[in-house]
Amino acid sequence: MKQLLRPLLFASFALAGTLAFTSCGDDTLSRIGESIQPGHDKIEGEATTLEFDAKTIATPTLYTDGTRSLLGALIDHTGSTVTGEFIKQIRTASPTTFEESGNAQLTIDSVDFRIYYDRAEGEKTSEIKVNVYQLAEPVSARGTTYQTLGAYRKGATLLGSATLQPSKGTPVQKGSSLNYLSIPLTLDLGKKFYEASISPTLKDAFSTQARFDKEIFPGFYVTPATGKGFLLEIAEVALLIHYSVPKKDKPTERTRYVKSFVDTKLTARLNALSSGDVSSLTASSAEYTYVKGPAGVTTQYILSVDQLQKLLKTTPKPTTLPVPSGFIGRSWMLADANFSIQVKSPEGQLTNLPEYLLLLPADQVKEYFSAQVQTLQAGKSYLSKKYEAKNNAYQFNNIARIVTEHLAKYATYNEAAGWTITTPLTLSIVPVSVTLQQNTITGISELIRPSFVRLSKASKDLRMSFVSVQLQQK
Known part of the structure; x- marks a missing residue:
């Protein structure tokens, strides 16, 4: 489903989304609203609905290089x-x-x-x-x-x-x-x-x-x-x-x-x-995925090549070839996409839900937790809001940049085929503990206490809308 959005309406969405995270390092993929656009720029927005795939994968070891350890033996919420x-x-x-x-x-x-x-x-x-x-x-x-x-x-x-x-x-x-x-x-x-x-x-x-x-x-x-x-x-x-x-x-x-x-x-x-035998959790399921820690299983969310190609249909043809560096992220970008992970707890089963989940590219998880300091960086890592049972979901603010950066890295353009991509985007979630001082995050670490979450895999819960933006010069 696609819908053309009025420029002023889009601008308010984009600005709200970009305030959710701070960024450090290379800011080539600058977010709309971070700088004042020249008055003659025209902003157009278009919404595209995509559907993630989801699967449960085994995570038999911790990612973190931590000094902390666990000692003892405990039967967890899955009976393991x-x-x-x-x-x-x-x-x-x-x-x-x-x-x-x-x-x-x-x-x-x-x-x-x-x-x-x-x-x-x-x-x-x-x-x-x-x-x-x-x-x-x-x-x-x-x-x-x-x-x-x-x-x-x-x-x-x-x-x-x-x-x-x-x-x-x-x-x-x-x-x-x-x-x-x-x-x-x-x-x-x-x-x-x-x-x-x-x-x-x-x-x-x-x-x-x-x-x-x-x-x-x-x-x-x-x-x-x-x-x-x-x-x-x-x-x-x-x-x-x-x-x-x-x-x-x-x-x-x-x-x-x-x-x-x-x-x-x-x-x-x-x-x-x-964490014992996790084969029942990693078995293919049409209804659920799971997170069980520590050293158990987690859920990955995948935007397939076909889904990413839908976004590229909204990407404009470059006016010059070869394509200018940073074309995706400057002349065209994604600027509004809130992500929600729906919890479907088993009826009657006690669960130990983590307060926070971290969302980041699957191929960057080990690198993230092996770093001296774990930080939040738009396009690299996103922290959910604190879980509240009344919402029954882990909610992430605007994750548009992580998809934009993936497209910027892997999408290619030629006159015959237009924009194409052959590399899917795979995101992992990791339960984390967060240290707060005066409502400011001062530390993020992999959660090593036992946790268990069952998540919905229903199609309606895996769909989300991405707003794409094209900046055009008169």
Whole structure:
């Protein structure tokens, strides 16, 4: 369906759409309303209705290179077991010394592995036994996600175990959302660190991370052993070595110390997440698509070549050949297209819907989350409005530029065939968490807590109108 829109009416639509996002970088595909057009320009708008295709694809790993991990086992809303485990190395510092090193009466009193978490999904009174191993060899990757890390158990040494219960976590300070649980480890690990710190041949190994990982401590492998019921979102881990020496003035009493080592963004880490069998969700369906995270499935929306060709029918013939650079995006562009994703929750099934979805080209998802900072950029990435059950939909403001840029990149023109395109546009959605300060977005990160959404695949819910604009000189 096409409809010619009056110029002034279109201009108001376009301006409203372009205020929704800020852009950075190359602004070749400038949006109408961002600059004052010369008075002799004539603006014409035409609406074209297109229909997306939609499919569910498996996403067995996370995209993000995050320092956060999940630990535990939980039956999610689809009946599958989500399992989280991780490998983390700890940061060295040079020189590493213990108070009163060399004192013959220094003793290692206890060694703790401390897990800091700020979120617990599931039943907080559930119990899961967790094993902590020392790796046989250090790893070098940072943030890579697998479905299991079981292969790293080969040659690993069990350092300690504990049955964890989120409700028994200790806040790091009063009123804080960050809690910790401790797992006691073998005293031999503390002795190893102390003896290395005073050894003429090993104390220098604390000077670099590579030597520390190889010669002192290759890292922790932490995995649930038995039990189900919760997943902890791990912000940090720490190794705490408690030791003491007799007081000089009161030998029957002891002075106590603690030496701590933590993981950082600079230390190697591996995450493993398994969401169970997702074949029932990825099976072809005429009614629904799904989003299940973390490391499960997501939905992709596709504008086929045939659908994109409908837009190109509204693209004017260039007045000169070869086609001027930036012709699509300057002389002709798309300027108004709001996108809505309809939620169709299963009747009677509890769901854990993410508050926000991110929409971006499928071939740019990994690159987006591997960047140091995740930002919103028109034509590159779009954040939905916060989900509200009353709307029963995830709503995105004007996404016209992402389609315009695709056409600018892949559409070609020749006298015989006119405008043509052979590359479809595929968009992915990713559940994300958003950090707000005074109603301003200060951070976007991939959501790693369990979520499940069923989305409509009905034709009426996949149709949307794109307004194209032609700028003509008199």
